[in-house]
Amino acid sequence: MSTASASAAGVAWNLADLYSGATDPAIDRDLAAIDSGCTAFSATYRGLFEAPAELQAETLLEALKEIERLSELMGKLGSYCGLTTAADTTSDEFRRLEDRVRTALVEQENKLTFFELGWLGLPEETAAALIETPLLANYRHYLKASRRYKTHILGEAEELVLNQKNLTARSAWTDLFDEFVASLRYDFTWNGETKSLSQSHILAISYDSDRAKRKAAQECLYTELSKHELVLTNVFNAVAQDHAINDGIRRYDSPMASRHLANEVDAGVVARMQEVTEGNLGIAHDYYRLKAKLLGLPKLATYDQYAPVATNMPSCSYENGRETVLKAFERFDPGMRNIAAEFFEKDWIDAEVRPGKRGGAFSASTVPSVHPYILLNWTDKLRDVSTLAHELGHGIHQYLSRKQTYYNFHHPLTIAETASVFAEFLTFDYVMAETSDPQIRLGLLCSKIEDAFATVYRQNVLTRFEQAAHAARRKEKLSSEELCHHWWQANQTLYADAVEMLPAYKWGWSYIPHFIHTPFYCYAYVFGELLVLALYQMYREEGASFVPRYLKLLESGSSATPDALLKTVGADIHDPAFWQKAFDVLKTMTRRAEELAGSVG
Numbered sequence: 001m002s003t004a005s006a007s008a009a010g011v012a013w014n015l016a017d018l019y020s021g022a023t024d025p026a027i028d029r030d031l032a033a034i035d036s037g038c039t040a041f042s043a044t045y046r047g048l049f050e051a052p053a054e055l056q057a058e059t060l061l062e063a064l065k066e067i068e069r070l071s072e073l074m075g076k077l078g079s080y081c082g083l084t085t086a087a088d089t090t091s092d093e094f095r096r097l098e099d100r101v102r103t104a105l106v107e108q109e110n111k112l113t114f115f116e117l118g119w120l121g122l123p124e125e126t127a128a129a130l131i132e133t134p135l136l137a138n139y140r141h142y143l144k145a146s147r148r149y150k151t152h153i154l155g156e157a158e159e160l161v162l163n164q165k166n167l168t169a170r171s172a173w174t175d176l177f178d179e180f181v182a183s184l185r186y187d188f189t190w191n192g193e194t195k196s197l198s199q200s201h202i203l204a205i206s207y208d209s210d211r212a213k214r215k216a217a218q219e220c221l222y223t224e225l226s227k228h229e230l231v232l233t234n235v236f237n238a239v240a241q242d243h244a245i246n247d248g249i250r251r252y253d254s255p256m257a258s259r260h261l262a263n264e265v266d267a268g269v270v271a272r273m274q275e276v277t278e279g280n281l282g283i284a285h286d287y288y289r290l291k292a293k294l295l296g297l298p299k300l301a302t303y304d305q306y307a308p309v310a311t312n313m314p315s316c317s318y319e320n321g322r323e324t325v326l327k328a329f330e331r332f333d334p335g336m337r338n339i340a341a342e343f344f345e346k347d348w349i350d351a352e353v354r355p356g357k358r359g360g361a362f363s364a365s366t367v368p369s370v371h372p373y374i375l376l377n378w379t380d381k382l383r384d385v386s387t388l389a390h391e392l393g394h395g396i397h398q399y400l401s402r403k404q405t406y407y408n409f410h411h412p413l414t415i416a417e418t419a420s421v422f423a424e425f426l427t428f429d430y431v432m433a434e435t436s437d438p439q440i441r442l443g444l445l446c447s448k449i450e451d452a453f454a455t456v457y458r459q460n461v462l463t464r465f466e467q468a469a470h471a472a473r474r475k476e477k478l479s480s481e482e483l484c485h486h487w488w489q490a491n492q493t494l495y496a497d498a499v500e501m502l503p504a505y506k507w508g509w510s511y512i513p514h515f516i517h518t519p520f521y522c523y524a525y526v527f528g529e530l531l532v533l534a535l536y537q538m539y540r541e542e543g544a545s546f547v548p549r550y551l552k553l554l555e556s557g558s559s560a561t562p563d564a565l566l567k568t569v570g571a572d573i574h575d576p577a578f579w580q581k582a583f584d585v586l587k588t589m590t591r592r593a594e595e596l597a598g599s600v601g
């Protein structure tokens, strides 16, 4: 549909390692195997926790292995459905399949609910003894971590009802949001010509060199979104209220508490990180002023933030992007390069822009017995290379974590971004080293700083918005204007007098999927970015000796708490000085940009 993505035309993933299609007989076979497996599991182990004194570690191990096997099969089906609908959100065939599989899996999961509840119900001493049994060493973190929900889990009957009702509550709102936002078209008029653009296309204009065009695109985006305030405001309210209801019945004392628990990070660490971030807003203001000067403006506006500093930036074909990322990884570790190469060679990447395809980019871990898949929307921009590096970083992390069994395989949000952002830095340094034109070097450095700001400062703003909006929603239903107000306030803290906000920018909250999919997800981006800035600094200082420790961290999956995993590479997240270290890197980058700007003139 777009000539901009011509170089990635035809680059689509091959999902055959999961299933060959919506009518693959293996789907029904696996559904049947899950059905009989879950029924048998329930029959065999239902009494397991009834006599705690007689519970043997061997029996618990057997049960854990079997439930992991069943969870993996379910994960495989769930992954396939998620990927097919992302590749084509308009396909009725895949939507019907997803619906059928989801309903079936909920029914099967219900048969297994007793297991976790039984484990949680065990007396403290019995559980503690089992957790320390060497035979169960592989499950130590899982067993320990799952008991952290002990005070938040209800009885079996209540859990069954909640799980079932979720289909028409939370899931239904999420589906509505996804399908609705993906269906929106933005009629963008430029030079007397009107084009109907997708969201990723209209957002891409933020990087255009023409100021008037950027402004028009931002107006167009937010004006279109504002027309749908009825749907978008209701979805946000429903999700926030659902969150509040869950918090109430599960006894979480604050809106962020369940996310912190899921992330296995304590509230104090996150609050300190937010404070250190806000204590360093001066770095952002310095940069915004430099950028205004570089663009020849008295003051920056929201639609100027991503404007190119260098207008002669080369475009980048998919082919070139691939070579760049592979070479950058090679310099760090040849093994890492080889894993990345597999993604290209074996068609694990869907890169072309297609109508109906989900926007943005992600890497889906799927299950340990298969491998990750990556979705991109390649538009031949140089920044697509960073996105590719980012998603491949995730992909490599997920690939290496396949050494773990299913329960130790998924990364908590706080460390989920570690490898992705690290891979972006590797690629950035490689590209900088290969570039001699000072104008282009300045352009690259500025966009790197802007990316870091988008992750650190902007995601902190997103988190502050959610904190304010959820707190307000607990009192009453929010109007569109109130949501716009909270968004405006949160942004005002960041932009202060350094950036002017376009009035329509107040609708910026309305299309952000994280708010709907996973409330309070966004601070994990801040966490991940700052963490990586500090880790990357360690790599620069230590060189090759850092590499094996880093790869070991990636292989560890979620086999221990993030805190413990990070200690193995020497990072102490409780120490404000650790977070400050990351801002010192950002400060150095900003100073370097000021110097380069001075030399370019």
Ligand SMILES: [Zn+2]
Pocket: 390, 394, 417, 420
């Ligand atoms: Zn990511």
